[in-house]
Amino acid sequence: MLVCVCKRVSDSMIHDAYEEGIQSVESLGQHLGLGQCCGKCKPYAQQVLDTASKNTSASGVQMWSPAGASTLNVWNPAA
Numbered sequence: 426m427l428v429c430v431c432k433r434v435s436d437s438m439i440h441d442a443y444e445e446g447i448q449s450v451e452s453l454g455q456h457l458g459l460g461q462c463c464g465k466c467k468p469y470a471q472q473v474l475d476t477a478s479k480n481t482s483a484s485g486v487q488m489w490s491p492a493g494a495s496t497l498n499v500w501n502p503a504a
């Protein structure tokens with residue numbers, strides 16, 4: 426979904442930028458141009474960054490289970 430109409434920045438581009446270490450709307454502006462025209466996208470861009478952050482910290486570690494085809498979810502200290 427397009428987040429910044431002016432600079433044509435999508436939510437997936439923001440997620441990719443987050444994975445590369447960009448964690449603020451200001452940094453998104455420097456790297457992708459987001460928010461550099463009308464600025465109306467900044468609040469939603471912040472929400473997308475927050476979601477990316479939660480998805481990263483909430484992801485569990487999975488281990489292969491020798492007992493079958495299923496995997497085991499283990500405790501994630503970062504969650």
Ligand code: FES
Nearest residue numbers: 429431462464466
């Ligand atoms: S919609 Fe992002 S700067 Fe206008």
